[in-house]
């Protein structure tokens with residue numbers, strides 16, 4: 198109902214605008230305008246639900262990195278291979294664990310030498326759909342992203358020249374790089390294979406997808422109330438929409454203000470403390486939450502939106518979302534139940550035999 202009400206309010210708004218624009222015109226254009234308004238309103242009613250469209254079944258690859266089964270298999274081996282880190286103790290899968298929906302259940306993961314990282318490890322599940330990767334958006338493709346954790350002194354602390362030499366000494370890798378790329382072991386090939394593998398990591402349809410596709414029984418009444426709040430009065434849909442339930446944009450939401458976020462990349466004062474809206478797919482499995490992992494549970498996160506958000510951040514910067522002070526605490530479990538219904542099947546990836 199909420200949804201429909203929105204559409205019709207929107208429709209009415211359009212009608213007023215259209216009428217204004219056509220005030221000076223004759224009767225026929227006016228009729229046409231009115232017909233268009235009715236049509237637009239109807240189209241909007243249909244288009245309202247696709248604010249939360251299902252995930253695609255596959256993700257397009259860039260032209261210079263077409264996906265092949267052999268490339269995905271090589272990428273999977275590299276993803277699980279601890280030799281990618283400087284001291285051979287960490288693989289991508291150490292932090293992005295398949296059995297934990299490709300996150301690791303920690304507020305912040307131990308990186309090179311066991312030192313705790315500054316940010317929470319996001320899942321790589323469905324990450325291929327983001328146009329900007331990382332909490333601060335500093336990588337624009339999985340290919341560009343892949344070499345960053347390997348080289349980062351805090352994460353895998355590995356020199357790329359050394360990594361190429363190390364992997365080229367493994368006959369199984371030499372053979373596969375030759376077959377897949379027609380070259381020896383290169384950093385570009387490593388990045389391309391890791392990206393190709395990660396493009397296959399998409400979650401399956403969730404109860405929310407099934408409900409929005411028409412299966413009324415897919416959501417409990419409580420989850421349905423949560424969906425209505427999410428799309429309506431609680432205002433979550435403003436930033437959490439699209440197949441990932443993320444608009445891919447950057448906002449100042451808190452909950453802490455130690456990390457300058459987007460501003461570390463752009464250098465702009467206005468971007469300070471802003472982070473990319475995270476995906477909410479399989480979110481029940483990827484806690485703790487927020488860029489710093491400081492909120493342990495979904496109840497903590499929703500309670501934060503209801504009462505915890507401060508009005509200003511240090512330096513007088515305004516927050517991009519206001520606390521829902523006038524709303525009742527009773528709504529929190531509804532939203533949490535809805536968020537839990539966003540989990541779809543996680544691809545089962547077994548650790549491969551390494552060459």
Ligand code: HEC
Pocket residue numbers: 276281287288289290291292293306307308309314316317318319320321324327329330331332333339342343346347352353391395
């Ligand atoms: C020590 C833990 C750790 C290891 C090892 C690690 N990552 Fe990550 N990963 C992180 C953290 C933390 C972030 C977020 C960093 C940030 O946003 O600044 C991240 C972010 C990402 C993202 C971006 C996800 C998004 O939603 O934007 C991708 C993709 C990714 N890692 C892939 C990989 C790959 C591929 C490897 C192996 C080459 C790897 N990671 C190794 C901890 C790790």
Ligand code: HEC
Pocket residue numbers: 427431432433434435436437447448449450451452471472473474475476477480483485486487488489495498499502517518532536
């Ligand atoms: C202004 C945009 C905006 C609105 C509105 C918004 N969010 Fe968020 N959401 C974000 C951003 C940005 C983050 C990450 C913040 C950070 O870590 O600094 C986030 C984080 C989250 C997380 C944690 C996900 C994770 O993996 O860490 C959840 C869950 C969440 N939001 C749910 C909601 C709910 C429920 C609502 C409505 C009550 C809502 N959001 C409203 C932008 C928004």
